[in-house]
Amino acid sequence: MKKISILIISLVFVSFFTGCAPKEDSEKTAVIKAFNEFTSSLNQKKWTQVWEMLSSKSKKAFEKEGYKRMQEILEAMPPEIRKKRINSLGVTQNELLKMPPEKFFVFVMEKTQDSQEFASMPLSVEVSSVEIKENKAVLKLKDNLEKAIMVKEGEQWKMEFEED
Numbered sequence: 361m362k363k364i365s366i367l368i369i370s371l372v373f374v375s376f377f378t379g380c381a382p383k384e385d386s387e388k389t390a391v392i393k394a395f396n397e398f399t400s401s402l403n404q405k406k407w408t409q410v411w412e413m414l415s416s417k418s419k420k421a422f423e424k425e426g427y428k429r430m431q432e433i434l435e436a437m438p439p440e441i442r443k444k445r446i447n448s449l450g451v452t453q454n455e456l457l458k459m460p461p462e463k464f465f466v467f468v469m470e471k472t473q474d475s476q477e478f479a480s481m482p483l484s485v486e487v488s489s490v491e492i493k494e495n496k497a498v499l500k501l502k503d504n505l506e507k508a509i510m511v512k513e514g515e516q517w518k519m520e521f522e523e524d
Contacts, residue, residue, distance in 0.1 A: 388490045391497040391510050394517035395487060407469040411462050415511045415518040423461040430468075431457065496520075 394413070401409040414422070434442055434453060446453050449471045459467060486502040495512040509520045 387492055388497075391490050391492065391499065391517050392487050394510060395499055395508060395519070398519050399485060405469075407466040408462070410469075411465050413519050415520040416513060417511070418519065418521045419461060421521070422465060426461070426464065427457065430464075 398410065398413045401413060411419070434446070437445065442453070446456060449456065449467075451467075456464070456467075485506075487499045487508075488502040489500045491498045491500075497510040497512075497517065499508040499510065501508065510517045511520045512518075
């Protein structure tokens with residue numbers, strides 16, 4: 361009877377300790393999968409999907425800084441260049457700056473030469489490690505000193521761009 365009790369207690373401890381590891385591993389797998397989906401969407405120029413994979417914080421920062429930066433760039437251009445550049449997009453300056461953030465992001469990324477050149481270079485990165493604390497994951501990238509930040513919003517991992 362004593363042997364059976366020890367066996368049962370041992371099984372409980374083993375299942376408890378090994379039960380924790382798969383959850384952590386599955387969470388790391390989910391983070392890496394979300395990161396790979398993000399880079400794949402970038403490579404395929406699926407700008408709506410890229411937008412959807414951004415964290416709420418990153419979207420708000422883009423909304424706040426993206427519009428501001430666009431206005432600054434437009435104002436800094438000589439009037440004839442500004443008009444030519446905006447006309448090449450097929451919208452007026454007013455229409456461009458009144459677009460909601462998602463539409464603005466997708467529209468500009470699809471239409472501008474800079475984004476096309478950026479997206480023509482496939483992003484190929486491998487994750488060397490993932491460290492998760494609460495709802496934030498730090499991904500260290502292989503052969504690179506860079507890192508990527510992902511945050512969990514609801515049940516999904518989203519890309520977050522933070523300032524260092």
